[in-house]
Amino acid sequence: MSLLPILVTVWLFLVGLYGIATSRNTIHLVSCLFVTQASTYVFLLSIGFRTGGTAPILGKLPPGAPLVDPVVQSLALTDIVVGATVSALILVFALQAHKKHGTSDPRSAPPMRG
Amino acid sequence: MNDSARRTLFFFFAAILAGALVAALRHLPSFGDYQGPYGDVILSGCIPQRHTPQGVAAVTFDYRGFDTLGEEFILFTAVAGVLLLLRQQQCERQEKPRDCELGRAIPATSSAVLAAGLLMFPAALLLGCSLVLHGHLTPGGGFQGGVLLATAFYFVYLSSDYRDLTRFTPDHLLDYLEVTGATTFALGATLPLVLNRPFMLNLLPLGKTGSLFSAGFLPLFNCSVGVEVGAGFLLLIAAFLKQVIVIRRESDQ
Amino acid sequence: MDPFAPLPVLLPLIGAALVALLEKFHQRHRRLDLATVAITLAVIACDLELLLRCSSATLVYWFGDWHPVGGFALGIAFAIDPAGAALALLAAVLTLCGLMFSWHYFKAIGTFYHSLMLLFLASMGGFCLTGDLFNMFVFFELMGVAAYALTGYRIEDTGPLEGGLNFSVMNSIGAFMVLLGIGILYSRTGGLNLAWVGARVAERPVDAAVACAFMLLAIGFLVKAAVVPFHFWLPDAHAVAPTPASVLFSGIMVELGLYAVARIYWTIFSGSIPGGTAQTLLLAAGLTTALVGGIMAFLQRHLKRLLAYSTVSHSGLMLSAIALFDPVSLGGCLIYLAGHGLIKGGLFISSGIILYHFHSVDEETLRGAGTRLKLVGAVFCLQALALAGLPPFGTFAGKAMIEARAAELGLHFIAPIFLVASSLTGAAVLRSGLTVFYGIGTPNCLSAPAPAKGDHESRETSGKEHRTPLMMLLPLLLLVLLALAVGLLPSLPEKSLQAAARVCDQRGYQALVLDGKFALLVPAPLPKRADLIKGVLPAGLAVVLAAAALFGLPLPDVLLRRLKSLLRPVLWTLRRIHSGYIGDYVTWFVIGAAVMVLVAATSRLL
Numbered sequence: 001m002s003l004l005p006i007l008v009t010v011w012l013f014l015v016g017l018y019g020i021a022t023s024r025n026t027i028h029l030v031s032c033l034f035v036t037q038a039s040t041y042v043f044l045l046s047i048g049f050r051t052g053g054t055a056p057i058l059g060k061l062p063p064g065a066p067l068v069d070p071v072v073q074s075l076a077l078t079d080i081v082v083g084a085t086v087s088a089l090i091l092v093f094a095l096q097a098h099k100k101h102g103t104s105d106p107r108s109a110p111p112m113r114g
Numbered sequence: 115m116n117d118s119a120r121r122t123l124f125f126f127f128a129a130i131l132a133g134a135l136v137a138a139l140r141h142l143p144s145f146g147d148y149q150g151p152y153g154d155v156i157l158s159g160c161i162p163q164r165h166t167p168q169g170v171a172a173v174t175f176d177y178r179g180f181d182t183l184g185e186e187f188i189l190f191t192a193v194a195g196v197l198l199l200l201r202q203q204q205c206e207r208q209e210k211p212r213d214c215e216l217g218r219a220i221p222a223t224s225s226a227v228l229a230a231g232l233l234m235f236p237a238a239l240l241l242g243c244s245l246v247l248h249g250h251l252t253p254g255g256g257f258q259g260g261v262l263l264a265t266a267f268y269f270v271y272l273s274s275d276y277r278d279l280t281r282f283t284p285d286h287l288l289d290y291l292e293v294t295g296a297t298t299f300a301l302g303a304t305l306p307l308v309l310n311r312p313f314m315l316n317l318l319p320l321g322k323t324g325s326l327f328s329a330g331f332l333p334l335f336n337c338s339v340g341v342e343v344g345a346g347f348l349l350l351i352a353a354f355l356k357q358v359i360v361i362r363r364e365s366d367q
Numbered sequence: 368m369d370p371f372a373p374l375p376v377l378l379p380l381i382g383a384a385l386v387a388l389l390e391k392f393h394q395r396h397r398r399l400d401l402a403t404v405a406i407t408l409a410v411i412a413c414d415l416e417l418l419l420r421c422s423s424a425t426l427v428y429w430f431g432d433w434h435p436v437g438g439f440a441l442g443i444a445f446a447i448d449p450a451g452a453a454l455a456l457l458a459a460v461l462t463l464c465g466l467m468f469s470w471h472y473f474k475a476i477g478t479f480y481h482s483l484m485l486l487f488l489a490s491m492g493g494f495c496l497t498g499d500l501f502n503m504f505v506f507f508e509l510m511g512v513a514a515y516a517l518t519g520y521r522i523e524d525t526g527p528l529e530g531g532l533n534f535s536v537m538n539s540i541g542a543f544m545v546l547l548g549i550g551i552l553y554s555r556t557g558g559l560n561l562a563w564v565g566a567r568v569a570e571r572p573v574d575a576a577v578a579c580a581f582m583l584l585a586i587g588f589l590v591k592a593a594v595v596p597f598h599f600w601l602p603d604a605h606a607v608a609p610t611p612a613s614v615l616f617s618g619i620m621v622e623l624g625l626y627a628v629a630r631i632y633w634t635i636f637s638g639s640i641p642g643g644t645a646q647t648l649l650l651a652a653g654l655t656t657a658l659v660g661g662i663m664a665f666l667q668r669h670l671k672r673l674l675a676y677s678t679v680s681h682s683g684l685m686l687s688a689i690a691l692f693d694p695v696s697l698g699g700c701l702i703y704l705a706g707h708g709l710i711k712g713g714l715f716i717s718s719g720i721i722l723y724h725f726h727s728v729d730e731e732t733l734r735g736a737g738t739r740l741k742l743v744g745a746v747f748c749l750q751a752l753a754l755a756g757l758p759p760f761g762t763f764a765g766k767a768m769i770e771a772r773a774a775e776l777g778l779h780f781i782a783p784i785f786l787v788a789s790s791l792t793g794a795a796v797l798r799s800g801l802t803v804f805y806g807i808g809t810p811n812c813l814s815a816p817a818p819a820k821g822d823h824e825s826r827e828t829s830g831k832e833h834r835t836p837l838m839m840l841l842p843l844l845l846l847v848l849l850a851l852a853v854g855l856l857p858s859l860p861e862k863s864l865q866a867a868a869r870v871c872d873q874r875g876y877q878a879l880v881l882d883g884k885f886a887l888l889v890p891a892p893l894p895k896r897a898d899l900i901k902g903v904l905p906a907g908l909a910v911v912l913a914a915a916a917l918f919g920l921p922l923p924d925v926l927l928r929r930l931k932s933l934l935r936p937v938l939w940t941l942r943r944i945h946s947g948y949i950g951d952y953v954t955w956f957v958i959g960a961a962v963m964v965l966v967a968a969t970s971r972l973l
Contacts (some may be wrong), residue, residue, distance in 0.1 A: 002144035003136075007821040010135050013543070014128045014957075020536065021124050022117070029949070033539055040546045047554040048153060051146035055253060056157055056169030059324075069153030070169030072553070074178060075501060077170070078185045079546060081257055082508045085192030086539055088350050089515055092199045093532040095357060096522050106532070106949050115951050124954050131961035132969035138579030142554045151439060159441075180430040180443045184493065184505035187380055188512055191486045194387065194479040195516025201478055203523055263636045289391055297384045304377060313373040314431040 005046035012039035025104045026094035030087050037083045041076050048072030164318040166250045174255065175335045179314050183303060186339055193346045200353045208360050223274050231273020237359035238266035246340035250332040251324060259336075262345025267348055276359050285352060287343045295342025296362045301333055369420060372428035372445050374413040375455055375492035375800065383485035390479070400470055401964035403481040407463045409802055410488060414456040417496075421447045422862075424885045425869060425876070428499070433622050438881045440560030445881055446498030449866035450701060454619070454626055457705055458491040460849070461618045461712050464842035465611030480520070485515040487615060492622055498634075498880060500549050500559045503627065507545065507591070511538045514620060517612035518604045524824075526607040534604035537597070540956060543592030548583030551576055552635070561634040565873055569638035578967040581636045581645065585628050586960050592624030594686055595656040596959040598679045599945060599952040602663075603676035606821070610719030613671065617678040618712035622704050625682065629689045629697060642692045644970045648963060649690035654784050656683025661791030663917075663945065668814045669821035670718045670728040670799055674711065677754065677792035681707050684785060686770040691776060695891050698867035699768030702860065706761020706852060706853045710753050713846035717747045720839050721803065722824055726777030728823035730799045731815055734884040736804025743835060744804025746847055751800050753850060755793025755909040758902035762789075764860060767901065771827050772896040786905050793909030798916045808917025813938070818953060864890045 016036030023029040050071030054061065056070035098104045115123070143149055153169070160172035174182050202208065245259030271279040306315035321328030386402055420426060426447040429435075453825075462484060469480070490509035497503050515538075519531035554558060555576060556567035568577055586597070593601035605616050608670025628649075660680025667673035685707075688700035720743050722728055725736055737744055753760040766785060773781040798814075801807045853859065868890035869875075878884040920927060944951075 002146075003140070005145050005346055006136055006139045009139075009547075010132050013135075013547075014132055017540070017953055017957060018124060018128065020540075021120060021950045021957070023950065026532065029536070033536060036540065036543055040543050040550070043547060043550045047142075047550055048148050049146050050148045050207060053146075053148075056153065058157065058161060058167035058169065067153075067157055067169070069148050069150070070156060070173050071152045071178075071559075072550075073170045074173040074181075075549075075553075077174060077257060078181060078501075078505065081185050082188055082542075085189050086508070086512060086515075086535065088191050089195050089199075089512060090355075090532065090535050090539075092196050093352070093519060093528050093535065096199060096519075097525070097528045097532070099357075099363070100525055100528065115946065115954065119948060120954050124957055127954075127958045127961040128667075130965055131957060134964040135579070138575040138964070138968045139551070141574045141576035142551065149557060152553075152559070153557075155436070155441065164847065172786075176431060177433060177442050178501070181502055181505050184502070184509055186487060187383075188505070188509050189491070190384065191483065191512045191516065194482055194486075195512060195519075198478045198480070198483070199514055199519050199522055201522070205523075211685060236824060253768060286391065290388070293384050293388045300377070300384065304381070307373070309540045310370065312368055312429065312432040314378070314671070316431060355511060 009039045009043040009046070012036065012042060023106065026106055027091070027104060029106060030090050030094060033090065034083060034087055040079055042096070044072045044076045044079065065086060070088060161323055163334070164224060164316065166332060167322040167323060168250050168252065170253075171250045171255055171332060171336070172329075174200045175250075175332050176316055176329075179303065179335070181315075182335075182339070183299060186296060189343065189346050190292070191260055193292065193349050196350055196353055200357055202361060206361050206363055209362055210360075227273050230258050231269050234269045234273075235266050238262055238269060242266060242340070242344070245338055247326065247333065249336035249340075250329045251326075256336040256339025257343055260340040261347060263340065263344035264347035264351065268351060271351075271355070277353060279355070280352070283348050283352065285349070288349050288352070291341055291345035292349060295340075295345060297344070298338035302331055302334055302338070368428050369417070370427050371413050371416050371420070372426055372447060372496070373430070375410050375417070375459070375496065376489050378406055378409055378413070379485040379489035379492070383482040383489065386485060387479060387482045389857075390481070395444060396862070399481045400466070403485060404463065404466050406485060407459060407466060407488065409490065411456065411459045414452060414459050414492070417447055418449060418452040418456055421452055422449055425879055427880050427883070435881050438563075440558060440563045440828040440881065443501045443502050444498040444560060444880060445496045446876070447496050448869045449862070450626075450870050453701070453705070453866065454623065455492045455495040457708055458495065458615070459488060461615055461708065462488045464712060464716065464846055465614045466874065467838055467842040468614070468719060469611045470836070470838040471607075476792060479516075482863055483513050483516055484611065487517065493620060493624060495626070498561050498667045500552065500561055500564060500631075502559075504542065504545055506684050507627075508542055510623070511535070511542065514612070514616065514759075518608045520609045520612070521607070524607070529947070530603040530607040533600045533947075533952060536949055537590055537600040537952055537956065540643065540953070541587040542599070543587075544583045544590070544960070545587030547832065548580045548587065551580035551583070555580075561631070562877040565635040565638070566877045568635055568882065569873075573639040575968045577636070577639065579964055581632070581640060582963045582967040584631050585649070586963055587960040588624045588631075588651070589686070590624070590956070592621055592628070592682050593656075593679050594652050594682060594688065595659050595679075596955040598656060598660070598682075599955060601679055602672050602675040602945070603947060605678065605820070606669060606672040610715055610722065613674075613715045613719075614712040614908070617674065617715060618708040621678055622684050622685065625685050625704075628686070632689075632692065633873060634876055635690070637871070637873050644966055646690055646692055648966055649685055653683045653686030653690055654781070656680065656686065656787035658683070658782060659941075661788040661795075663941065664792050664795040665912075666813055666817055666833070666942070667795070667819065668799075668817045669729040669819040670721065670730060670803075671715070671821065672819050673730075673795055673799060674714050674718060677796060678711060678748060680788050680792045681711070681754075683827075684788060687781060687785075691769075691773060693772060693776065694867045694871040695864065695894060696772040697870060698860070698864040699765045699772065701765070701863045701867060702761055702853060703765025703769065706763075706765055706850055707754075708847045709850035709853065710760065710762060713843050713850070714747070714750050714754070716839070716843045716846065717743055717750070720835055720843070723835070723839065726824055727822045728824060729820045730802050731810055732820075732822045733803045735803075737804040738806060740804060740835065742840065743843070744800065746843060747800040747804060748797055749908065750847065751793050751796035752906045752909065754796055755789045755905045756902055757906040758899045759854040760850050762850075763902040764854045766895055768860065770901075775894070786908065790905040790908035790912060793906060794912030795907055797913040801913060801917060809919075811916045813916060818942070860893055864893060
């Protein structure tokens with residue numbers, strides 16, 4: 001059981017990279033980047049988990065109830081915002097390149113060689 | 115590199131990377147066994163020190179508020195960048211939005227879709243506002259609520275027409291709202307500095323734990339982030355839609 | 368706590384938002400320029416003030432007044448030591464020069480250029496000053512987002528779009544690596560403050576997880592530092608970015624990646640990972656980068672791409688200096704970093720002036736075109752020699768310290784590789800300078816067939832004057848003079864050694880940040896002054912190489928043909944590897960990352 005979050009993290013990370021390495025469409029490439037980023041969400045949240053723990057909102061909880069770590073949730077929140085905004089920016093590159101070439105294949109027109 | 119060589123290389127080294135990562139990560143404390151201390155210290159301190167039961171909000175906007183300020187400006191930068199890169203080029207012009215399927219009139223919105231939109235718009239708007247306002251009490255907060263606020267206006271586009279969306283959300287208003295959201299947070303955090311106290315100090319009255327006006331700066335910061343995120347995402351959506359619907363190359367005439 | 372501490376970040380952040388607002392009201396270029404320059408000047412003043420104040424004791428600033436409780440850091444801290452403050456100052460100075468250059472520059476308005484430059488400045492300041500692991504990541508991303516947007520500024524061309532895409536994808540992947548590394552350290556230590564994490568990591572013997580965390584963080588930051596095999600994005604992005612952005616990219620952003628590696632090593636891992644395998648690995652990567660960058664620079668005819676590859680090469684040199692894991696070589700590296708940043712900024716401004724006049728940055732089509740630009744030509748060639756390490760520029764002083772220390776440590780192979788790399792880059796720049804400004808020589812078989820030409824660059828400027836505007840020359844001269852000053856100030860080597868010793872003092876850092884106790888530190892003694900002959904050598908070799916490229920080798924034809932047939936497959940392979948295709952770049956990334964993490968997981972870096 002303990003291995004599962006690690007395996008999911010590593011799998012998401014590498015499968016995303018594989019998608020980027022072989023992508024034939026820039027939009028698809030950005031989605032793959034998002035998959036890669038999802039591995040970091042999984043990893044961060046799994047670190048702060050505590051067996052039987054509930055959300056770190058104290059409210060009416062009995063004292064001593066196990067709570068998961070609020071810090072990693074805050075970090076994951078930052079990570080998600082960063083991911084959403086960066087992928088918006090990369091999508092713009094894809095969109096403009098598509099307008100210019102009429103194709104979204106990143107292999108069609110490499111910028112410069114050598 | 116040709117395709118197959120790249121694939122072979124990738125698989126070989128990805129396998130090594132995967133093996134090494136798994137081997138290394140196994141040395142960490144096992145799943146479900148978070149050991150602290152950061153989270154525990156904050157959970158034991160957030161009610162007595164900051165009068166908020168919401169641990170995540172306390173971390174996001176108070177204990178590690180400076181990170182959030184940077185995060186907010188990442189959003190601001192990305193929106194500025196997208197608007198910069200999607201500006202109208204010299205070889206482009208704007209034309210009236212039209213149905214891309216040439217030779218047919220714009221179909222009227224069906225009443226079922228319109229009804230769904232009329233239902234969802236206020237619902238999403240209210241839920242968004244509630245998430246933002248209660249960010250320091252319940253799950254949610256400025257970022258989550260802000261995205262929902264932007265979604266509400268997206269329902270307008272989905273259920274009717276691009277022109278209705280632009281009428282609802284004029285670009286210059288969104289610009290002001292976005293800047294206002296970003297600066298309110300930054301200036302609020304600067305206020306203590308002006309009073310010769312440390313930057314980001316939460317110096318507003320902390321109020322009674324669990325009430326709407328409590329936890330000092332937290333509700334204000336939540337609202338400013340909510341406004342910025344909502345306006346920012348609407349600007350992003352509008353910029354992308356404009357590219358698809360309004361802007362045409364000169365040569366496409 | 369010092370009220371100046373947050374200002375280098377705060378002023379440009381608020382300024383950026385207000386300038387964005389101003390842009391909506393007044394579509395006047397000049398007001399935006401003035402406001403932005405004023406804010407940058409204020410940041411320079413704050414950085415200078417901080418540099419002076421922290422010279423006696425490191426300043427620690429706790430945001431929100433969250434002082435450590437019982438030695439545990441609750442909030443985020445800025446830990447400002449001379450090295451960080453000096454880098455922030457360098458970033459602000461380069462930003463000022465970029466802004467001055469763009470005084471006459473951009474025709475498009477209402478496009479957030481000024482806001483983005485200010486946000487870039489804020490992110491670099493925060494990155495230099497912070498003492499918190501995750502805060503470092505936040506500013507790393509902010510720096511990235513501003514840089515991606517600036518790279519793509521000229522959307523009318525294809526190059527910026529492709530360059531921006533490669534840049535943003537590779538750097539995002541690097542950022543994920545950083546995040547995974549932060550996750551490991553957080554899981555192990557339960558904190559994010561550098562001092563706290565370092566103290567907890569040092570408590571128990573290093574295992575594969577901690578070693579892996581170091582490697583993941585290093586990989587992430589080395590992507591930004593453009594170290595082989597993570598360097599491919601750099602020439603694509605730096606060559607196409609608008610000139611003021613290129614100045615910042617090559618002058619400081621790349622170096623900040625290296626700074627981050629040094630910072631996390633010394634604050635977190637130096638107690639438990641004593642060097643050994645990690646040192647070998649980073650040293651090998653650094654020296655390879657230095658050579659590959661130098662050779663690739665020599666093979667270019669696109670001026671900005673040439674300069675970009677020379678940045679790769681010098682980044683490799685600086686990584687080698689950091690990888691010695693030694694305070695003295697780190698001190699030398701700091702001087703070298705400043706010297707290189709100022710020179711490279713100046714070179715990019717020169718190439719911007721060429722672009723302003725001729726709408727081209729192609730060495731071959733511009734052959735002899737720049738003869739009327741007397742001052743710029745002379746300065747350009749002088750900078751080429753300074754890049755190779757001509758005394759008394761800052762590059763010489765820094766490199767001499769690094770080489771002397773490496774020889775003391777018994778690493779005698781470092782100096783010759785430095786010599787080759789720096790003379791190659793110097794020769795490449797000198798060759799293009801002599802070609803463009805003096806029309807000397809004929810096309811050579813190495814750079815003339817380069818596929819990237821840059822002979823049809825779109826115009827960046829609105830006005831067209833015959834003379835170079837004063838506001839373009841001013842930052843160029845300012846940068847050259849500053850690079851001279853870095854080499855000439857007699858107290859600087861000692862100061863930089865003190866700064867480096869402060870960075871390397873893990874226990875002192877922890878005691879100061881977590882307990883507020885400050886102990887005075889005795890820096891290592893100055894290595895003996897290097898003879899000037901040593902400094903003239905790479906510059907001389909650069910002249911010889913440039914002459915050989917311009918006039919051909921004085922060899923019989925048979926030998927020349929032999930040499931060419933020997934070189935051709937090597938050059939072909941090198942060019943093919945730098946394919947410009949993102950899929951290849953990611954594959955190289957995985958190869959590099961696999962090797963580094965494997966070493967960490969197996970040998971445990973001991």
